[in-house]
Amino acid sequence: MTVDKYLYQKISFFLVNLMFIAGFTGVFLSSEGTSIFFEWFLGGSSVNFSMIFLLDSMSCFFLAVVLCISGNVVWYSKSYMALDPNANRFILLVLGFVASMAILILSPNILSILLGWDGLGLISYGLVIYYPSKKSSSAGMITVLSNRVGDVCILLSIAWFVSVGDFNFSIWAFYNNVEFSNWVPLLVLLAAMTKSAQIPFSAWLPAAMAAPTPVSALVHSSTLVTAGVYLLIRFSFILGETCSALLLFISIMTMFMSGVVAIFEYDLKKIIALSTLSQLGMMMFSISLGLYELAFFHLLTHALFKALLFLCAGILIHGAGNTQDIRSFGGLSLNFPLVTVCMNLANLSLCGVPFLAGFYSKDLIVELACQYSWGIFVLLMMFICLSLTVLYSVRLTYLSFVGPYGGGTSISVCESDYSLVGPVVILSFTSLVSGPILSWLNFPAPVLIFLPVFLKWGALFFVGVSLLVMLSLQGLTYSYKWGAVSKFSGLMWFLPWLTGQGFSMKTLKNADHLLKIYDQGWLEFYSSKGLEVVGGKVNTLNLKFQHSSLKLHFLIFLLWLFLCFIYIL
């Protein structure tokens, strides 16, 4: 198959141009404080059926971030996928993914959201099963079926939307007294939970790391998984108290779970996936507290530095002999100096170290959460999760860059490849500056926060202390085992079993029973086999009468005679 030599560059250039358009539109719209609303009326007598695009600062900024990441990722893939024979398929899938993400971002209409939503699920499935191995096939299945639950929820909520007569929910945001069915917020919440991999649907996100690394950077860290968060931000006006409380609990548990599991994980990409999961939990947490803008802000900054983290991981995997077991890394800072810098930047940003991108969003969320009185449990868990983030990030850094050499072959040729390093440098720049810039753009007025001094310093204190602890423990080197805890966490709290193997085993076994009992059992017995048997017996009986047996004839004759006799009498 011949591939255009400059295909990747062209597409990347195209995407980056689109990014500038979207970004500047966003800046314009946010400075004007307006939004643009395109509606293409398609028909409908009882329900308003139209294709709608909403351009406001939120959708434009998100779109710009998505396009920025995808432009860089496509450029990066030029080298990363250089030896792949199916490069055309890869690039088409990535473009399809970006297109469905754009549809999802721009449409405030549940029907066209479904278009993007289903597209995301299916195309990400195509990307997860891109490599033809058994592992990728099963990972793809759990990914797409978890997402399918969300698709079904969106479908059902479409059906509920008919009761208000319009699929366009942004209209309803202006009316406070719209009577939505109680099912709608629950279904939307469930859909968002599946897409954003909250408990109990978390298993697919680490599994989806079977995809090529550029895909993980684009799809499973910054765009697809944040679709659920974005949906909830858009639907914030109907998310009632019950759903918020439910979400609060689930998001905290997800944050905690992924933080703990990440500490016991050895797969480089899975560690990063779990850190994505914990940050998604953070966004969900702030949504459940009602801090939608902050969740959105964190979504944007997180997308940028998480993509960076994945691209760096890709270079490490590429350079360290195609392994992603973190135990075979170690001391790579000498071989990959530039990547070390960029990856540490992303990691520290993730931890919320002051004046990097993550700090701006995370610190705001934490402080505002402290300001609300949600009880000691919520606060404690939040701070624990903050520390956990630091713990696994430092562990990652230590094991791959600082610790003893792990024995993998490491060649640092990758750093001289501009199309691998270029995107990394660009994304490092954005994750340096995106924090303040996005905060200026999103929050023109400062947020007023009253806090006691110890809470004000709480976040920084926890981050600093856990940094120091982790460094002094030498990153909890890999020989560290905690028996049951490490087993429990290494298996991701049995979530993959619960929603993956266990569930499907049960279902398939029951399906076997059904097949044996009904289709190959009673139904068959009472239709084809039963008719055959009964019909055969009747036929045999009939045949006996057809034999010209003299005795039988006389017997029948006598019988008739007898009957006639009775009748006459």
Added chain:
Amino acid sequence: MLKFILMGSCMTLFFSNWGVAVTLLFFMAFVFGVGMSGFGLGLVNLIQVDLMSYFLSYLSIWILAMMIMMSFYVKDHKSFPEVFLGLGVGMLIFLLVSFGTSDLLMYYIAFETTLIPIFLLVMGWGYQPERISASYFLLFYTLAASLPLLLGILWVNFTDCSLDYFFLGQGAQFSNPILFWLMLLAFLVKLPVYFGHLWLPKAHVEAPVAGSMILAGVLLKLGGYGMVRVVPYIELSLSEFSSFLMSVSLVGGVTASVICIRQTDCKSLVAYSSVAHMALVLLGVVINSSVGLAGVVTIMISHGLCSSGLFSLVGMIYERMGTRSIILIRSLITLAPLSTLWWFLFAISNMAAPPSPNLLGEIYLFISSIGWWGGSSLLVGGLSFMAGAYNLFLFVSTQHGTDSFLSNSMGDCSFREHLVLFLHMAPFILLFPVLSHLFL
């Protein structure tokens, strides 16, 4: 309508020339599509065309053309190509009669007559020796269920003195459970709803690809169509039995789709998936609202195109590899990458991903079923989820992987096969805006 039946009869002249026959069928489809779209018939006795019968007649012409294009191997192997074509055209004529007539008895006659060609197709051009018992099973199962319908129709004739659809249900309405079951049983088996579906997987597994295509594409729709037609007469009993029928359709649909995953034969999998889809049709008929009816029409048409396309894909593999076993067919993406795209498109269309009209039909039926009872959303949701599961299972287990040991010399789709698949997919996608305009 009559001229199309006449046109079909004239095709008997071209039995030996398949190219002309296919061209004529496309011409017929074109003229039908343009000419009948206004439903302008004037006052014609015994003939009526409304939206539903228009779409379904169009579908039958289209699927017939597809199935002839798919079975050029019959012509190449010289296994009675004239008879094959004759059976197909005969089936088309009776399908047009059954969709175009306005008389219930006439519908019944045409409905039963279509059994003969499909019976002969399965018996004559099927693959394994089991085709004999399968074709008998198909014939007698549906026949036994539909004989009561004749009694029902005669009963209606006795009470109403007319069998025209127009007068159907205009007479005195009364709830009559016996009549209800007489009228509905045939269609429930023909549809088929789970518990009466046993003939379908058997027939599909043994049928030639053309037989499967027309069976899944059009013949199943006769059941749904008939049900919609007789419902006005039995409306009162319908509301009496609605809970029962809804349960049968929903539980049966979920059961069928769960069983679907356990199939090892691709064809049998697709056949069970039609059972699951047709459960939704029953649901829409039982709910008997305008949205439900819209869903019924949409699901029937889109499923007709989609499952026919899937069957032709399975047929293509069977022609090349000589097996339909999911266990043996592997990594087609390395052998036939273009056909993988078709597999993906048809699989996701069958699982009602946008922009397939299947999605539209599902939305209509979700709306109506949730209107009936909110809790039913659990089951229809399960149905939709399982649809995703088995379609992607079918896709991934045939297309994905590296270890292909069966055939190293398999070619990709030929031009003709691409054309067949394209002609399934293009109207399918184009129907989405049309159908959404019509009903929503």
